[in-house]
Amino acid sequence: MTARRAQPPLALTTVAALPDAADVVVVGGGIMGLATAYHLARLDPARRIVVLDKTYLCGGASGRNGGGVRAQWSSETNIRLMKESVRLCAEFATEMRINVWFRQGGYLFVARTESRARELAASVELQRAHGLRTRMIGPSDAKKLVPELDTRTLVAASFNPDDGVVFPWPFVWGYARACEQHGVALHTFTEVTALETDGGGKRIAAVVTNRGTIRTPLVVNATGAWSPEIARLVDIALPNHPHRHEICSTEPLKPFLRPLVADLASGLYFSQSMRGEIVGGISNENVPDGLDQRSSIDFLGLYASALVEAMPVLGAVRVLRQWAGCYDITPDGSPIVGFIDELDGFYQLCGFMGHGFMMAPIMGKLAAEHLVSGKGDPVFDKWNFRRFRTGELVHETMILG
Amino acid sequence: MSDKVILCRCEDVSAHDVEEAVARGYRDLESVKRFTGFGTGWCQGKQCVALCARLIVAAGGEIPTAPITPRPPFHPVPLAHLAGLHRRQKDEP
Amino acid sequence: MPAIAGEPVAVALAASGRYVLARSVKYHRPRGPVCFSGRCDGCLMRIDGIANVMTCRAPARDGMHVETQNVIGTAESDLLSATDWFFPGGMNHHEMFTANKLVNRAMQQVARRIAGVGELPTRLVPDSPPRDARCDVLVIGGGPAGLAAATQAARGGADTILLEETGETGGQLLCFPGGVVDERERELNAPAVAAELTRDAESAGVRILLRHGAVGVYDDEVLAHAKDHVLRVRAKRIVVATGSHEGAMAFEGADLPGVLGVRAACALLRHGVLPGERVAIVGTGVWSDALARALRARGAEVLGPFAAAEVTRARGRPAVRAIDVTRDGAAASERLACDCVATAPPPSPDYELAEQAGATVVFSGEAFGVSAASDDGATSAAHVFAVGECTGASGLRTMLAQARGAGERAARSLRAAAHATTGAEGGDV
Numbered sequence: 067m068t069a070r071r072a073q074p075p076l077a078l079t080t081v082a083a084l085p086d087a088a089d090v091v092v093v094g095g096g097i098m099g100l101a102t103a104y105h106l107a108r109l110d111p112a113r114r115i116v117v118l119d120k121t122y123l124c125g126g127a128s129g130r131n132g133g134g135v136r137a138q139w140s141s142e143t144n145i146r147l148m149k150e151s152v153r154l155c156a157e158f159a160t161e162m163r164i165n166v167w168f169r170q171g172g173y174l175f176v177a178r179t180e181s182r183a184r185e186l187a188a189s190v191e192l193q194r195a196h197g198l199r200t201r202m203i204g205p206s207d208a209k210k211l212v213p214e215l216d217t218r219t220l221v222a223a224s225f226n227p228d229d230g231v232v233f234p235w236p237f238v239w240g241y242a243r244a245c246e247q248h249g250v251a252l253h254t255f256t257e258v259t260a261l262e263t264d265g266g267g268k269r270i271a272a273v274v275t276n277r278g279t280i281r282t283p284l285v286v287n288a289t290g291a292w293s294p295e296i297a298r299l300v301d302i303a304l305p306n307h308p309h310r311h312e313i314c315s316t317e318p319l320k321p322f323l324r325p326l327v328a329d330l331a332s333g334l335y336f337s338q339s340m341r342g343e344i345v346g347g348i349s350n351e352n353v354p355d356g357l358d359q360r361s362s363i364d365f366l367g368l369y370a371s372a373l374v375e376a377m378p379v380l381g382a383v384r385v386l387r388q389w390a391g392c393y394d395i396t397p398d399g400s401p402i403v404g405f406i407d408e409l410d411g412f413y414q415l416c417g418f419m420g421h422g423f424m425m426a427p428i429m430g431k432l433a434a435e436h437l438v439s440g441k442g443d444p445v446f447d448k449w450n451f452r453r454f455r456t457g458e459l460v461h462e463t464m465i466l467g
Numbered sequence: 468m469s470d471k472v473i474l475c476r477c478e479d480v481s482a483h484d485v486e487e488a489v490a491r492g493y494r495d496l497e498s499v500k501r502f503t504g505f506g507t508g509w510c511q512g513k514q515c516v517a518l519c520a521r522l523i524v525a526a527g528g529e530i531p532t533a534p535i536t537p538r539p540p541f542h543p544v545p546l547a548h549l550a551g552l553h554r555r556q557k558d559e560p
Numbered sequence: 561m562p563a564i565a566g567e568p569v570a571v572a573l574a575a576s577g578r579y580v581l582a583r584s585v586k587y588h589r590p591r592g593p594v595c596f597s598g599r600c601d602g603c604l605m606r607i608d609g610i611a612n613v614m615t616c617r618a619p620a621r622d623g624m625h626v627e628t629q630n631v632i633g634t635a636e637s638d639l640l641s642a643t644d645w646f647f648p649g650g651m652n653h654h655e656m657f658t659a660n661k662l663v664n665r666a667m668q669q670v671a672r673r674i675a676g677v678g679e680l681p682t683r684l685v686p687d688s689p690p691r692d693a694r695c696d697v698l699v700i701g702g703g704p705a706g707l708a709a710a711t712q713a714a715r716g717g718a719d720t721i722l723l724e725e726t727g728e729t730g731g732q733l734l735c736f737p738g739g740v741v742d743e744r745e746r747e748l749n750a751p752a753v754a755a756e757l758t759r760d761a762e763s764a765g766v767r768i769l770l771r772h773g774a775v776g777v778y779d780d781e782v783l784a785h786a787k788d789h790v791l792r793v794r795a796k797r798i799v800v801a802t803g804s805h806e807g808a809m810a811f812e813g814a815d816l817p818g819v820l821g822v823r824a825a826c827a828l829l830r831h832g833v834l835p836g837e838r839v840a841i842v843g844t845g846v847w848s849d850a851l852a853r854a855l856r857a858r859g860a861e862v863l864g865p866f867a868a869a870e871v872t873r874a875r876g877r878p879a880v881r882a883i884d885v886t887r888d889g890a891a892a893s894e895r896l897a898c899d900c901v902a903t904a905p906p907p908s909p910d911y912e913l914a915e916q917a918g919a920t921v922v923f924s925g926e927a928f929g930v931s932a933a934s935d936d937g938a939t940s941a942a943h944v945f946a947v948g949e950c951t952g953a954s955g956l957r958t959m960l961a962q963a964r965g966a967g968e969r970a971a972r973s974l975r976a977a978a979h980a981t982t983g984a985e986g987g988d989v
Contacts, residue, residue, distance in 0.1 A: 122498045129501065163658045167668060214680070235501050236654060255495075317509065317543050317612050318585070320630075320676040340668075341585075342676025361539055363778050363792065367552025367690075374550050374687060381547030382610050382681035387511060387538035468648060470812040470873065471587070476594070477601045479586035481650050482810055508585070509601035509612070509677075514594065514808045517908045517927035522810065524925075534921055534928040537912035539776025542598060542725075543612070544785050547685040552783075552790065 095119025099288035101430025130391030393420035477508025592817025611678020698795035703731020705948025706801030716971025730754030836900025843904030936965030
């Protein structure tokens with residue numbers, strides 16, 4: 067017997083009429099789309115910008131993630147970009163005048179085998195070469211950092227005290243409000259049903275929604291797990307696909323856990339939120355195909371086993387709720403960004419492998435600069451869709467959850 | 468001096484908070500839940516979701532067509548009792 | 561503190577006259593039990609080194625160590641309640657202290673320190689392996705509707721399991737302090753009807769699992785939590801009979817300890833505990849009337865029942881001591897002394913498990929409830945039925961008819977499916 071959830075009709079919130087033309091339409095009102103729209107509006111106040119989202123704000127991955135923000139990565143590009151994003155996160159509350167509860171308690175990556183420890187050490191060296199404060203530490207130092215951690219099977223760990231955790235929702239609202247203050251038209255509960263093209267299918271001409279059509283020469287695809295669907299509207303076959311990742315949180319406890327603890331071998335990660343809940347997840351390859359955001363029993367078992375093994379005292383602590391979201395997975399672990407050679411005016415900002423939330427502050431800024439000046443950061447070529455044709459794949463391995 | 472009208476006891480969300488959320492444009496149930504925090508605490512909305520829905524409608528927000536998505540578990544369950552749930556007997560279909 | 565072995569700790573505390581058990585997370589307002597049925601956060605305390613124990617469900621034991629949590633001082637007088645007075649209009653946690661980075665960081669550090677409720681547990685709880693069960697029909701909830709549905713399903717030949725969260729079946733009928741009219745038009749006292757329904761289920765062969773609370777419905781399985789392990793159940797049909805509970809009422813001070821639901825007040829009476837000497841009842845209906853009669857019979861003074869709109873404020877610190885009432889047509893409000901306020905808002909159905917099973921849940925204008933056929937509890941999800949108060953239904957006889965319809969239909973559909981696959985290899989029904 068399979069339980070099926072009936073889909074309720076979406077409430078239509080027509081607080082304003084949809085414009086019939088715009089200079090750019092950002093499809094996807096998650097943090098990636100909103101950050102891009104915000105920076106676009108600041109750089110070019112005359113530009114008419116519209117952001118569309120098919121449900122309420124925070125409905126997608128931007129509202130479902132664990133809020134981790136880290137600069138510990140294995141590739142130069144990610145290290146460079148995330149170093150800047152961490153800095154932007156630290157400024158966000160006072161710049162946007164909304165608390166995001168960014169706590170820089172650090173990330174502790176643990177290694178339980180020699181080979182993992184060596185891989186970590188190599189990443190740490192690269193990170194330090196870029197000016198990060200990450201360092202390798204031994205089991206006894208890891209124990210001092212997290213006394214409740216069972217370090218008996220620990221070989222080594224890496225620790226960057228500047229990595230941290232935010233509370234995701236106010237981030238989204240902060241960008242949304244700043245967008246509206248800068249004249250961006252934000253329309254939620256507005257679904258894109260078709261994209262129209264001109265010139266024999268060579269360039270974007272309009273966005274068709276359930277509330278009307280907007281003529282525009284530029285569409286930014288910032289829809290994350292939904293991005294292949296959007297690209298299919300213009301017969302572009304993006305190679306990314308959604309992959310469900312589950313997450314759960316416990317009852318609130320008094321603060322005791324300083325860093326986010328992560329284990330790349332199992333994909334386990336957990337941290338203590340500002341409200342005191344332990345929030346975390348773990349990798350699970352056995353997931354349904356497609357966009358599925360339902361919770362499973364198996365996840366509870368996998369996560370609970372790994373968590374209690376890592377931190378035995380948590381056995382008595384109770385799970386309060388579990389939920390899920392979809393990572394936007396690419397074949398090589400790197401995002402898909404920039405223009406598409408085959409179609410003018412169709413700009414990608416997707417494939418962020420479950421780490422788009424933390425990358426959005428810097429990526430939104432860079433994307434806006436690219437769109438306004440025509441000159442972009444090298445990532446817009448390095449991570450371009452064309453690499454799947456030319457074979458110049460770019461691998462990133464430090465993926466969590 | 469008046470006292471607060473608390474709707475969500477677990478998270479201390481007041482009637483004023485809910486009205487304020489609607490006034491700011493967070494007009495549907497799920498958005499108000501996120502903006503105010505109602506329904507995200509210990510009881511996960513058991514005590515307050517109906518009351519908040521009524522108040523949102525009274526404040527001019529959207530009439531809900533569904534409740535806030537009910538997340539398992541219905542009651543908090545210790546991690547020690549969940550460990551092992553993914554391991555299944557071989558003869559289990 | 562004296563207690564009767566096995567009675568819930570929160571009941572023992574109420575018997576000692578104590579309603580102030582905890583403090584709220586943000587404003588540190590005093591808190592006490594509201595529902596006495598595991599559907600609020602008012603009774604949470606630390607027991608024997610384990611944080612956040614729902615004392616309305618924790619049986620008292622000799623030598624048990626019970627402590628308040630999350631206070632500086634005591635629950636009666638928590639120093640952190642200054643937050644409540646400091647922010648009379650409310651604290652805008654989104655925007656406060658965002659002008660300056662240093663101040664913002666300092667504010668965050670303070671916020672983190674005072675957040676959270678319980679301390680880390682001081683003892684290890686060992687892992688405990690899950691158990692498994694299978695059946696034809698799984699009924700979730702052992703109140704009158706659940707018992708009737710299970711009985712009917714079992715009589716129809718279905719291998720039936722019933723999960724009941726508490727230690728006894730009968731649900732609301734166990735606490736209702738009055739008479740009800742049953743299916744055979746007899747007027748009996750409520751617990752007697754509960755006992756008869758339970759006997760029927762037992763003799764029909766229903767496997768009744770007490771102290772098994774269903775906590776989630778997943779694709780193919782229902783997960784239930786027993787005291788020290790979980791149970792996974794695979795069933796071909798599910799009947800959700802989870803009932804409803806009172807929910808909150810909105811007036812100033814409604815969150816004070818001593819303000820509880822009318823059903824909770826009745827639950828206390830059933831345990832032999834008077835909820836107060838002078839009890840104000842807010843909200844009208846069968847429960848309010850029954851409670852009023854039962855309280856007077858035990859020598860308590862009863863104010864009201866008042867209509868909800870007539871009560872504007874509950875007063876007192878740390879527990880309720882008075883309410884402000886503006887009677888219909890009166891020019892001014894009166895302050896009436898009381899030591900307990902029993903509220904009867906529109907009931908809130910427990911729709912969560914049915915929703916997870918795929919049934920549509922709708923808003924009636926008053927509350928959310930499972931959308932189910934009135935004659936047999938059929939929902940929008942194949943193989944899922946919902947009966948009783950969780951569908952927004954009321955009235956014992958109506959709900960029993962619906963429940964029996966569901967049990968019968970579930971059993972009949974299983975018999976039909978079994979006939980259809982006779983001779984074939986297995987097959988999913």
